[in-house]
Amino acid sequence: MDEKEPEAVLLYGEFAAAAGGKVRFALSLTDTELAVQRITAASAGRTGTVHSLRDCVGCRAFRAEEDEDPGAYFSAYFYPFRRRWMSSAGGRQRLELCFRVAAARDSQGNLHEAERWARAIREGSARHGPRRRGVTYGEMRRLRGLMLLVNPHSGRGQALSLFSNHIQRMLTEAGLPHTLIVTERQNHARELVREADLTKWDALVIVSGDGLLFEVVNGLMERDDWEEAIQTPLGILPGGSGNALAASIHHYTGSPPGSSEELLVSCGFLLCKGLVSRLDLASVSLASGHRLFSFLSLAWGFVADVDIESEKYRYVGAARFTVGTLVRLASLRVYQGRLAYLPAEESPPLDGASPQGQATSFCSSVFCQLPKASPDQGAAHTFHNSCNSNNATKGCRSEDPLPASRGPSDSLLVPLEQPVPSHWTVVKEENFVLVLAMYQSHLAEDLLAAPGASLEDGVMHLFYIKAGISRAALLRLFLAMEKGAHLAAGCPNLVYVKVRALRLEPFTPKGVITVDGEVVEYGPVQAQVHDGLARLIAG
Numbered sequence: 001m002d003e004k005e006p007e008a009v010l011l012y013g014e015f016a017a018a019a020g021g022k023v024r025f026a027l028s029l030t031d032t033e034l035a036v037q038r039i040t041a042a043s044a045g046r047t048g049t050v051h052s053l054r055d056c057v058g059c060r061a062f063r064a065e066e067d068e069d070p071g072a073y074f075s076a077y078f079y080p081f082r083r084r085w086m087s088s089a090g091g092r093q094r095l096e097l098c099f100r101v102a103a104a105r106d107s108q109g110n111l112h113e114a115e116r117w118a119r120a121i122r123e124g125s126a127r128h129g130p131r132r133r134g135v136t137y138g139e140m141r142r143l144r145g146l147m148l149l150v151n152p153h154s155g156r157g158q159a160l161s162l163f164s165n166h167i168q169r170m171l172t173e174a175g176l177p178h179t180l181i182v183t184e185r186q187n188h189a190r191e192l193v194r195e196a197d198l199t200k201w202d203a204l205v206i207v208s209g210d211g212l213l214f215e216v217v218n219g220l221m222e223r224d225d226w227e228e229a230i231q232t233p234l235g236i237l238p239g240g241s242g243n244a245l246a247a248s249i250h251h252y253t254g255s256p257p258g259s260s261e262e263l264l265v266s267c268g269f270l271l272c273k274g275l276v277s278r279l280d281l282a283s284v285s286l287a288s289g290h291r292l293f294s295f296l297s298l299a300w301g302f303v304a305d306v307d308i309e310s311e312k313y314r315y316v317g318a319a320r321f322t323v324g325t326l327v328r329l330a331s332l333r334v335y336q337g338r339l340a341y342l343p344a345e346e347s348p349p350l351d352g353a354s355p356q357g358q359a360t361s362f363c364s365s366v367f368c369q370l371p372k373a374s375p376d377q378g379a380a381h382t383f384h385n386s387c388n389s390n391n392a393t394k395g396c397r398s399e400d401p402l403p404a405s406r407g408p409s410d411s412l413l414v415p416l417e418q419p420v421p422s423h424w425t426v427v428k429e430e431n432f433v434l435v436l437a438m439y440q441s442h443l444a445e446d447l448l449a450a451p452g453a454s455l456e457d458g459v460m461h462l463f464y465i466k467a468g469i470s471r472a473a474l475l476r477l478f479l480a481m482e483k484g485a486h487l488a489a490g491c492p493n494l495v496y497v498k499v500r501a502l503r504l505e506p507f508t509p510k511g512v513i514t515v516d517g518e519v520v521e522y523g524p525v526q527a528q529v530h531d532g533l534a535r536l537i538a539g
C-alpha cells in the first residue's frame, strides 16, 4: 500500500501559547504546513492541528510589550475556508496563531528566534498560493505599496466601512503597505491613473463595483505608455452591487459562492497572496469612432435594461438585479437589430499579418515577471474616447472630453460602415430579447452566466435569446443561471457561441447598450477580444 511520504520538517520548536501562559505547543514547519500539537503530561495523547501555508497571508515577529519581559512573539495569520453548518457554502475565516519564544535569557536572542520562525512561515506561505493547474502566474512585487481606489457611493454606500472592517487588518498582516484614495466624482479614478507615476505602485486596486475598474482600465489605455501601463497588476475588492469580476475570480478558485462579505474576504485573501494572471480585454468600437476597453461584458436588450433600470434599487445591494429582472419581465419587449460574429474557431487576422508588437514578456513592466508574449499587442492606434457632447454616459463626463484611448490594433474588425467580412456568421433572426457577450463567468454575484469562461481564454462568450420566449421560460433561465445551469435547460430560444469578434446593429433609434455595466453611446457597435492584455491579481 502506498503511503504518503512524510514531509521533511524544516523547523521544530516548543513554545508557550501567547495567550494562556503555561500551555505549551510543539510546532513543526514543513514546506507546506505548520503542525501545532499541544504538549500534555500524557504525551501519547497529544492533540494537534495542521495549518496549510496556502491559507496563510503573513507572519510577523515582535517584542514583548513590557521592557522587563525578555520574551518575544511570532503571530501567523491564516484564512482557511470554513463551511457553514449544514451547507456547502462558506467563506474564509481569520485565524491568528501567536506563540511566545522565551528559551534565551536575553530579549535579543528570543526576538532573533521569533524572526527566524516568522520569516520561514512567510516564505512558505509566499511559495504556496491558490494556484490553478494550467494557469501561468506572475507574482506581484511588494516594494512600493498598493494604490487603493474607493468609490464611497458604490453598492449601498458602504465600500469604506467594508474595507476597514474586513480588509485593512488583512493587508497589514500580509505586510502590504497601501494608500487609500477616495474618489470624489465620476472619472476621478480614470484621471488619476492616467497621470499617475506607475513606478510608485505595485498594483492598482479598486474597492468598489465593476464601474470603477472600468474607469481604471480605460485610464491606463489612454496613456502614451499604455502598453506598459496596462500590465500594472489590477486588484478588485468588491464594494459594489454587481461585483461581477470579483464573483468570477472567486468562482475560478473553485470555492462555493458565499455572502457579499465572504466574497470580499476571499478577494482580500487573493490580493494578499498576490498571484498575477493575464486578463482578456475586449476593445469596443462605437459608431462615433470612439473606442473603449472592456473586461467583463457587452449587453443589449433585457440585461442592459435591467442593469440600468435597477440602479434605483441599489439600496438592496446585489438583490437589485433580481428586483430589476422581475420588473422588466412584466414589460418584456423585443429588440430589433442585426448581430454578426466571428466564431472562435475561425479567426485569422484580417490583414493576414502577425501582430506588430514585439515579443514582449508577460510583464515587461516593473511590476511582475512571467514568460510569453501577449499575441494581440500591436502598434499604438489613436482612437477617440467614448464621450461626446451629445452622449453623456455613466462612465464619461460629457462636458470635459477625455483623451483618446490608444491600444492594440483591431486586426479582426473592418470599419463599422463596411459590411462584416464574408467569413463572419450573420445571425438570421433580427428580433431578440437580449444579446450578451461575456468574457468572465459572472454577470453579477449570483449570476453564473458563462460557466465555461476563464480569465484568459481569448474568447467572448456570446449569448442571445431570440424573440418568442415566454416570460415563464425567461424567468426559468435566469433562475437556472444562479447555478450556471441555463445552458443545459434546453431552451430553443437561447443560443450560445464562443466568438473572437462581434458586431451589433440595433435598428431602433433609442435604447441602451452597456459595457461592463456602464451605459455607452447607443448605435452600431463592434468588439474584438485581445488575449491577456491586462493583468489581474487572482488565484
Ligand SMILES: Nc1ncnc2c1ncn2[C@@H]1O[C@H](COP(=O)(O)OP(=O)(O)OP(=O)(O)O)[C@@H](O)[C@H]1O
Pocket (backbone or CB within 6 Å): 150, 151, 152, 153, 154, 155, 156, 182, 183, 184, 185, 186, 187, 188, 208, 209, 210, 211, 212, 213, 215, 239, 240, 241, 242, 243, 244, 314, 394, 395, 517, 518
Ligand atoms: N466618488 C464618486 N462619485 C460618483 N460616482 C462615482 C464616484 N466614483 C466612481 N463613480 C462612478 O460610479 C459608478 C458606479 O460605480 P461602481 O460600479 O464602482 O459601483 P456600483 O454601481 O455600485 O457597482 P456595480 O457596478 O458592481 O453594480 C461608475 O460609473 C463610477 O465611474
